Amino acid sequence: MWNIAERRGATTVALTAVQVALLQVIYDEFHAGTAWPTMYQVDRAFLRLKRRGVASAAAVMRDLPDGLLMRSGIWTDPAARDEVKLTISGVARCAGGGAEEAEAFVRAVRWCARQEPTREPKVGETSVQVYWRQVRRAIPVELRPDPGSMDRLHLLLTAHHWGWVQAGRAPDGSEWTLHLGPEVRRFSKVQSVEDFVDARVSWWEEGNQFIPVTNTFFAPSEVAITEAAQPEEALTVGAYINPLALEQLRECADTGWDTTKLVALAEELDACWRAGHVYAAHTVLRALLDHVPPLFGQKGFAAVVSSHPWGKTDSNYLRRLSAFRDQADDALHRQISKRPDLLMLDNLPPAAAVNALLGGCAAQLQQP
DSSP, X not given: OBSSSOOTTTTXXXXXXXXXXXXHHHHHHHHHSSSXXXXXXXXXXXXXXXXXXXXXXXXXXXXXXXXXXXXXXXXOOOOTTSBOXXXXXXXXXXXXXXXXXXXXXXXXHHHHHHHGGGSOOOTTOSSEEEEHHHHHHTSOGGGSOSTTHHHHHHHHHHHSOSSEEEEEEOTTSXXXXXXXXXXXXXXXXXXXXXXHHHHHHHHHHHHOTTSOOOOOOOOOOOOBOOSSOOOOOOOOOOOSSOHHHHHXXXXXXXXXXXXXXXXXXXXXXXXHHHHTOHHHHHHHHHHHHHHSGGGGTOSSHHXXXXXXXXXXXXXXXXXXXXXXXXXXXXXXXXXXXXXXXXXXXXXXXXXXXXXXXXXXXXXHHTOO
16 A cells, blocks of 8 residues: 555665666656656656566556655556656666765755744745755755756655645746745754655654555566556555544534534545545645634634644644645645646645544534
C-alpha cells in the first residue's frame, strides 16, 4: 500500500540493472529540461536503450521498489501524458548530477525550516513566504551549475510534502515563491536525503498511527516480457477518518443540531481519500472546516482554533488544519496554466488532526 511516496531505505535498496537504467532515463529527461518527463517521453527514451528481452518501461516501473517514484494511493500505469516524477531518494541514486541536486534539495528544505520561525507572515495569512532568490543564496554555486538548476529545485521541492502549503510562479516563469507552514520546522535538522525521508515518514506515522507505513522492497529480478501480463489487484488505501469518530458523530443526531451535512462531509472525505481523489478530498475538507465553527460559537475556523479550550496536542493538530486553508485555496482556485499542478493525496493534513477536530465536534454536540 502506498500511503506516501517516501520510504526509509530507498537510497540503498538493491536494484536490477534494468531498474537502475529506468531511473536514469527518468532523471536524464528531467535534467535535460525544466519539467518532469511524461510517460511517453520515458517510454521512448527507455526503448532507445535497446535492452533485449526486457519489458516496457511501464512493466519495469510496476516492480520498482517503493520510495523511488512519486506514487501514492492506488497505483495504475501512467497514461502517455502523465508526468513521471522521482522522489528525492530516486534522484539521489542517479548519475550525472543526481547527488548534487539531492544535496541542493536537502539544503533548501533545511534553510526553509530554519527561516519559518524567524519571519513574520503577511497580515491575515497563516504561512510565511520566501522567494527563490533567498533560497538560492542557501545553495552553493557548485550545486546549481546551470541556469535550469533552480527551476529543477523548485520542481523537486513542490513534488514533496515537507510543510510548504502553497507555491507560486511569476507569469513568465522566471521567479517562484513558497509559502511555509509551521510543519516545516520538523525538517530543520536534516543533513541528508535519509534524514529527510526519516522526518517525512515519522511525520506521517505520527498522524496516522492506524495506517502503518511499510516497505515493499522486492527481491531483484530481471523483468521479462510476458505474453499476457495479469492485471494487478487494486490496492486498498487505509481509512482517513477514524471509524470511531464517525460513530460518535452519528450518535449525536438528536442533540438539537442538524448533523446530516457534518456526517456526510466526514464520510465523503474518507471516501475521497480511499479512492485517491486528490482535489475532491481537498475540497471536502475545506467545506468541513467552513461548516463547523457555529458548533463552537464562532463564525470562522481561525477563531475555533484560537478560542476553544483545546488540549495541548489537539491545539497543535487544529493549527495544522488552519494552515491547510491556504493549500485548499490552491486546490480550489488555481487556474489552468502551462505549469503542472503538483498537489498529491498525501499533501492533506495528518488524519489525526482531522479526527481531533471531529472528536471536538462530537464533544460539543453532546453538551446540554
